[in-house]
Amino acid sequence: MFHATDDFDRQEVVAMKVRAAALLGVIALAATGCGATSPAKQDTGPIVIGMPIALSGLASGLDGPFHTGAQLAVDDINASGGVLGRRLRIVSADAKSDPAQSATAAQTVINQGAKFILPTVDYDLGGPAARLAQSKGLVSMTLAGDPRFGMLGVGSLAFNIGSGGPTEGASAASFAWSRGWRRPYLLEDTSLAYSQSFCQFFRHSWKTISGARAASIPSDSFLNGDPSIASQITRLKAARPRPDFVVLCSYPPGGAAAVKQLRAAGINVPVVGGVAFDGTFWLPTVPKERNFYAMGGGVITGTDPEPMRAKVFSEYRAKTGKAPVNGIWALSGYSSIQALAKAITAAKSTKSTAVAAQLERFHDEPLAIGPTTWTAQCHVAVGRPTVVIRMDKGREAYTATVTPKKIPQAC
Template sequence: MNTISRMLFTLIALILVVAVAACGAPAAQPTTPAAAPASATEPIKIGALYGITGGMSSIDAPGLNGMKLAVKEINAAGGILGRQIELIAVDGKTDQTTTTNAASELINVHKVVVIGGLNDSTFALAAGPIAQQAGIPFVTAGATLPTLPEQIGDFFFMAPFGDDAQAFAIADYAIDDLQAKTAYLLVDQAYDFTTALASFFKQRFTEKGGRIVLEDIYRSGDTDFSAQIAKVKALNPPPDVLFISAIPNEAGITTKQFREAGLTMPIISGDGFDTPLIAEVAGDLADDVFFATHVALDNADPKVQNFVRAYTQEYGKAPENAFAVLGYDTLNLIADAIKRAGSDDSKAIRDALAATQSFQAVSGTITYAPGQRKPDKSVTIIRVQDGVYTFVKEVKP
């Protein structure tokens, strides 16, 4: 076969192949939609990190309960982005090393996309950098050191006000409402929160014309305050108010021992005193105690009372303190950010948190100014009298 014949044969063969294919090939079938990625149906994993045991348990356990309540309500309403929330809680045990390890566990083992919790700044400073390095947003429910966001980084957010706000508020109340001119300071030296709170109180109290007549210290875990009490009783004249900067574990025992010693002047403090331990430990001696905190549970605001009813129905008891509210608010703030982000991507959640404007939480309105990750919220003053906690006023220093 010469070259021309071979070319002609090849051409005819190709024509026949095309014709057969056109006549006998089955019609093209419609494309079957690809199955939705697994992540679209899997739950959104949110970490809860608290000191459920140890010295922070009286405020951290209610905080976790508040988070759980928020998750139950959100899931019952259909979840977020069509998905349920899975809340994964790990106990930091009121220990810095354990708290650091718990943060790592939530991120590396449980693969959470965002973390909320912790009510003390020392523990937030332990866990926050772990989340920051991993690019996981961390929203502290109740840690109030105002410099936390700057110290930790741009993935760290505060749901509460700062220690400056609450210290200024209780200092204003001492001078303007209690007519105090002098104050005694007792400060736990073990925590960033207690030292910062005392420093801000002293600043405001003296700026307004008050005088600090004596400053004394103790270490967290102390149970005998007789030496400090003896110094106060030696003061002549006695101070008008006693400012005790303590974590919840020492709030009740200091109140009890100072009252047993016959020191009846008002005891004032910050949200470390927002614990049932004052009434439980001091009993009938829990009188004329005033503290600044995030919300009063007897506030008639419908948002507050709706929360109180829901919490009581869920747990068979009234919320213990404002930290139950803060846990609830923190989870709802995170859920709102995920919804606005339209994704459970951690970076997208971080960006949505940073853009939060006028979020209506039970504990107040949360807005983050550009470049800021601490809200400017009002402060509530509460009085303990005969072991009963009563709303006094809400102020914005």
């Protein structure tokens, strides 16, 4: 043991202890990355965005354009220097169009370093992945007609890039009323929450616009997998007063088969559908259709009147060699990346709570999909103007842009 023998020795011992403590402090700072060292690797590497989506199965026709749109935005942003000086990178995993596989696919991309999650474009199919992201403290974003994709059905870190069933239903009602149509007949596909919510919010909005009682709107139901809707068509044809338009709350392929059967039965009144019918992918079923109107995202065949949407569709054609088969899904992917990049930049961080706080400040934020608003109380982009597209013998024709005056409560 060392013994100090005089004041000088005692002062030297104190000095030695001070120098040792300082040295240990420097070592500790270096070990934790808090000293004057280079930034940690995770702060300079790519920002990884995970897409646990349907790479196979029924929903792959929707998630494919969603993924391509997201990659186009990543390419554009990286070409402009990235975000916070870092590149964006997408990793994906196949959820196989199966809700039971959604969370598993999400865990796969999280294991690959994903800090943000863009799941399948549907609440039923993408919700499990979003809920896993919520449990891990990660922001998720996708398009879903069911407004439960957001705070209601997922949590505080989930954002719906779509305007949801409330806006779709209100837009359909407003559009039909503006055309002078007064006698709707609803065909409701009960196989998904999306199709049910479209009918639900149409009823609510039609009641508000027309003053009619919701119970007075005639309706019938079917399932997407039903091989025939002959009995529903019989009841529709017998309805009095005779309906002057049909609201089809469904999605392809069953919804497309329903249109074919309606026309074959001589029912030629206008048919109005939601964003599930945005695109030309389902038109081979009814190649001569000219009286179907979809609440969509943009015109993919021809020239879209909005320059930002037209730019995305042009880039899509350049990247893939063909036009997207639908507009809303490609725009959703592109706009989700846009939104995350803007929020990360504003937050100066990839921390989920900081990014979410910036997303909640969006007010008519210009995105490719359209002006987008979220609040601390509502994570659904309610109220965005809706593009109405008429199907015209295998192509799309821009018809109108509708902004409903009143939208049912979404959050």
